[in-house]
Amino acid sequence: MTTRWSRRGFLAASSGTALALGMHTTADALPLTSAEISESAQTAEAADEFATLRAKWRTLILGEGFSPTAEPFTTRLTELGTTASQLQSTMAPTTGSLWPDLVYADPEPDTDQESYGYSGNLNSSYNRLSTLAQAYSQAGTGLTGDSGLRDDILAGLDHLYSEVYNENQTRYGNWYSWQIGAPQALLDVCVLMYDQLSAAQLANYVNAVDHFVPDSAVSSYSGTSTGANRVDLCRVLALRGVVGASSAKIALARDALSPVFPYVSSGDGLYTDGSFVQHTTVPYTGSYGSVLLGGLGMLFALLAGSTWEVTDSGRQIVFDAVENAWAPFLYNGLVMDGVSGRAISRGLSASDAKQIQQNDHLRGHPILASIVLLGQGASSTENTRWRGLVKGWMQRDYYSPPMSDPSLGLTSLARLKGVQDNTTVSAIAEPTGHRLFTNMSRATHRRPGWAASISMADRRITYYETGNGENLHGWHTGSGMLYWWGDTFCNGQYSDAFWPTVDPYRLPGITASRKVLADAAGGDWGASLPDVNWVGGTxxxxxxxxxxxxxxxxxxxxxKKSWFCLDDSIVCLGAGIKCTDGTAVESTVENRNLGPTGSTAFTVDGTVKSTTYPWSETLTGATWAHIGGHGGYVFPGGATVKALRDARDGTWSAINKGGATTVLNRKYLTMYVDHGTDPTAATYAYLVMPGATASQTQTRAAATSWLTILANTDSQQGVSVPSLGFTGVNFWFGGTVGALTASNPCCVMINEKSDGTAVICVSDPMRMQTSLTLTWNRAVSSVTSKPSTVTSATTGSALTLTFGDLSTTAGVTQKITVKLG
Known part of the structure; x- marks a missing residue:
């Protein structure tokens, strides 16, 4: 006999589907038709899928695969419980605030607030509720399932809804708090507390999210809805769909991700050369790029295997970017500051109760965890290799081991712990090689034992980014700053309170006027761009x-500044240096952070200098210098260089309005060339040899024929290193340098090899040359390969290459291989 189900009976058998969907039942319901049974079954299946997504997101928030009784998780869970208890005890709902120190009531006049101010306090209030919800949901916190904590969380949600985050509120302050910060935290709490929330509460919260994050927030890929911000908005929409059982919202979120994937040729996004730009003009691989990578990893994982799985083939671009865009800026666990924008000023927050100082390592570790998560959706080959890269970065991060990172969340710790403990994963060594990121005016140079990066600025890439009262003194970070790190030394060079204590007018590698600049000079959000075209290389x-x-x-x-990146050194040239500011102009050879003690030895031409502070000396005719435990510096032909040991005080609040006021002191050893006041044609030349010993530095200085400076003028700069078969010339204008003649501005590099071949690399950094003729006065018998941009090649006693239009090549290297005569 066939059983006829009533609506009540069917829904009761559907594991609480009626409650999940807000459906009403009656005792005297009529029997269902076959069509109704089918429709109800589909509805129940959909409800089950929403429950599955909630469970998946819960796991993504809380982590999996770890024991709460094993370290470092036991300690971290205990800390979470302690923090939650403190927050719970200080929560005091009243008009205008949920916590006394986070007032959100009054609309603020400054519409650019994000990290502080009233709208930022709203964001922080929801983040605190999220912390409470995690303590309630995690095992081992001492508050797991605590009814009092549950009641306080629900009361806090209702308070914020009734007071400020509701469908009748007009937003004020920064858009981010209303569209990303607050709703992300709110929806996370809704997932964690789902079974404790009534249908009315859930409806209220999703209505509020709909009000502040309508579908139109992702209708156009522009403004604040691009790159990492778009991914964050999609996370909000997807979770709103999960919490509110809306298939349409989840589908919208999935589809709105698609514009993030394709390569871009301007503005925000990923470029084919591995550049990542946010806020239109800011290199941001290490900050917003981290958000994008982590957000995509979570959304890919959430929707995998569901009705709304991300299947857009463009997502392979994101997978490719792991090694094309992110890996080049990761070094032994840190992410390089030159691509972290204003985040470099977020060292220690005034409101950080645990006083965790953020730095390049702590920004790098979440990227490692995101790569592990993203690998779950990539090919098995990619996943295996990425886990090997992550394991290598973890093992080599002696300065700040990721598993001891106090700022790393439990989920990230669990992912990294899984890689660390997996004996089938083999650690991959740091790669060597050079990467030039022409679309964000950055370069990385990696050699055995060390790595370096160069930060520049042009009409497309800002000097620096400030905003929200952050990075107030980053003025010269794009003026040719040269960073470098060693594999087993100097990994904390920029990590240990560097940014609040360093002289911002003497950043290593830069040329700068001592003209005093105001906080945030140049304008917020990367607004200030230098009116220059020739920035790049080959x-x-x-x-x-x-x-x-x-x-x-x-x-x-x-x-005019040039760098020639070689096997064991970087040759640095400067020329045409002029200024009429009425102040001194300096080129900083080095500015090493020697920590709180600063007793490192400093040797110049064999003489060990003073270790006292303060100390300064003009080094006249110096040919080489060495900083113990760091590296060597060579001055071809001798140079007059000023050196000083400086004990500098600083606070994070001086460079970031939300920073701590604690006074820090660090010792610095600085070398710089003083070009004097208002120079007219000043120059400099030096070599940086990271990791070199004093003996190696002295030997290089004595080998006066090792390097030939072919030109160092306002028109051209070039060098040759015969033992390496290397020639490099930057033609600021057309002309002849050594054996090379160029008709127009360009960058040329030649490597002659022992097999009788040579590789000639040419680029148009200006992106303006519609024709170019390059002649190399060297016998060449044949051209074995060339790009389509080479329209003719004449060989014989000299090589003449004619290029067509290079203006559309985006400054990319054009590589020609020849057989030498």
Missing amino acids: TDGQRAAIGQYLKGLQSTLLA
Whole structure:
């Protein structure tokens, strides 16, 4: 006999589907028709899928695969419980605030607030509720399932809804708090507390989210809805769909991700050369890029295997970017500051009760965890290799081991712990080679034992980013700053309170006027761009020639700066340095952070200098210098260099309005070339040899024929290193340098090899040349390979290459291989 189900009976057998969907039942319901049974079954199946997604997101928030009784998880869970108890005890709902120190009531006049201010306090209030919900949901916190904590969480949600985050509220302050920060935390709490919330509460909260994050928030890929921000908005929409059982919202979120995937040629997003830009003009691989990578990893994982799985083939671009865009800026666990924008000023927050100082390592570790998560949706080959890369980065991070990172969440710790403990995963060594990121005016140079990066600025890439009262003194970080790290030394060079204590006018590698600049000079959000075109270079993937036409920020300073990146050193040249600011102009050879003690030895031409603080000396005719435990510096032909030991005080609040006021002191050893006041044609030349011993540095200085400076003028800069078969020339204008003649501005690098071949690399950093003729006065018998941009090649006693239109090549290297005569 066939059983006829009543609506009540069917829904009761559907595991609480009626409650989940807000459906009503009656005792005297009529029997269902076959069509109704089918429809109800589909509805129940959909409800089950929403429950599955809630469970998946819960796991993504809380983590999995770890024991709460094993370290470091036991300690971290205990800390979570302690923090939650403190927050619970201080929560005091009243008009205008949920916590006394987070007032959100009054609309603020400054519409650019994000990290502080009233709208930021709203964001922080929801984040605190999220912390409470995690303590309630996690095992081992001491508050797991605590009814009092549950009641306080629900009361806090209702308070924020009734007071400020509801469908009748007009937003104020920064858009981010209303569209990303607050709703993300709110929806996370809704998932964690789902079974404790009534249908009316859930309806209220999703209505509020719908009000502040309508579908139109992702209708156009522009403004604040691009790159990492778009991914964050999609996370809000997807979770709103999960919590509110809306298939349409989840589908919208999935589809709205698609514009993030394709490569871009301007503005925000990923570029084919591995650049990642956010806020239109800011290199942001290490900050917003981290958000994008982590957000995509979570959304891919959430929707995998569901009705709304992300199947857009463009997602492979994101997978490719792991090694094309992120890995080049990860070094032994840290992510390089040159691609972290204003985040470099977020060292220690005034409101950080645990006083965790953020730095390049702590920004790098979440990226490692995101790569592990993203690998779950990639190919098995990619997943295996990425886990090997992550394991290597973890093992080599002696300065700040990821598993001891106090700022890393439990989920990230669990993912990294899984890689660390997996004996089938083999650690992969740091790669060597050069990467030139022409679309964000950055370069990385990686050699056995060390790595370096160069930060520049042009009419597309800002000097620096400030905003929200952050990074107030980052003015010269794009003026040719040269960072470098060692594999087993100097990994904490920029990590240990560097940014609040360093002299911002003497950043390593830069040329700058001593003209005093105001906090946030140049404007917020990367608004200030130098009016220059010639910034970029050329590379064969191992060596490089790079140049920057520098115009000072709010200064009359002009300079031509070049870097030639070689096997064990970087040759640095400066020329055409002029300024009429009425102040001194300096080129900083080095500014090493020697920590709180600063007793490191400093040797110049064999003489050990004073270790007292303060100390300064003009080094006249110096040919080499060495900083113990760091590296060596060579001055071809001798140079007059000023050196000083400086004990500098600083606070995070001086460079970030939300920073701590604690006074920090660090010792610095600085070398700089003083070009004097208002120079007219100043120059400099030096080599940086990371990790070199004093003996190696002295030997290089004594080998006066090792390096030939072919030109160092306002028109051209070039060098040759015969033992390496290397020649590199930056033609700021057409002309002849050594054996090379160029008809127009360009960058040229030649590597002659022992097999009788040579690779010639040419680029148009200006992106303006519609024709170019390059002649190399060297016997060449044949051209074995060339790009389509080479329209003719004449060989014989000399090589003449004619290029067509290079203006559309985005400054990318054009590589020609020849057989030498």
